[in-house]
Amino acid sequence: MQVRSSALALIYLLASAATAAEITLPLKEAWYEGKQVHYISTDVSDQNLARKQGLNYVPALADALKAGPVEKAYKFPGEEQGSVLPSIPQPVGAENTDRNYHPLWVLVMVRWKPGVAQHVLKSEEAVLAAEEKGEVELTRTKIVVNWPVVRVEGTALPGVR
Numbered sequence: 001m002q003v004r005s006s007a008l009a010l011i012y013l014l015a016s017a018a019t020a021a022e023i024t025l026p027l028k029e030a031w032y033e034g035k036q037v038h039y040i041s042t043d044v045s046d047q048n049l050a051r052k053q054g055l056n057y058v059p060a061l062a063d064a065l066k067a068g069p070v071e072k073a074y075k076f077p078g079e080e081q082g083s084v085l086p087s088i089p090q091p092v093g094a095e096n097t098d099r100n101y102h103p104l105w106v107l108v109m110v111r112w113k114p115g116v117a118q119h120v121l122k123s124e125e126a127v128l129a130a131e132e133k134g135e136v137e138l139t140r141t142k143i144v145v146n147w148p149v150v151r152v153e154g155t156a157l158p159g160v161r
Contacts, residue, residue: 001070025152027160029082030073031122035153037088038160039103043146061144063079064104070144073105074127080112086124088149092157 020087027038043058044050050057064070072086084103087097112118112129116135119129150157 022159027149030085030125030147030149031082031120032088032121033125033159036082037081037085037149037153038150038151038156039085039147041145044143045145046141046143049143055061058146061104061146064144065106065142070104070106070126071100071102072140073145073147074106074110074138075126076110078111080118081120082105083126084110084121084124085147085149089151089153090151091161092152092155102148103146105145105147107141107143107145109141110135111139113137114159 025040025042026058030037031037041053041055043056043061044053045057045059047057047059049055071086072085076083087098087101089101089139090098110121110130113135121130121136127136127138132137150160
């Protein structure tokens, strides 16, 4: 009986060790030049946003703004749609050739103006055109987020499901 209990305990420990090496993170939807992409959201330089979204509060991310230009990510604070990104890894993974892409973004909040019929904006150009037409108001923040893109229309980093 003792041998059987020890064997079961060993099987349990091995199974626990195998699953402990894998975690699940929620994928967030975004748009890039009309394509739907997915990213993970892990860190943010704003404590209120960190609390609201359950992320790591990392004030040092804001230092990226001092180091040089950081690309903008267009976020809809009411979550009416996914964010809009101006660059992505092309392709996703080790063969990326887009030298402008990196996962740190400064947030630009996109708010629809009252009385405007909302529609999905699927590119940076569409966001800027909506601003020109007076449909949205853009507010650049000093909030920096870490949003690595992990999937682009069927191509994904290993392990992304």
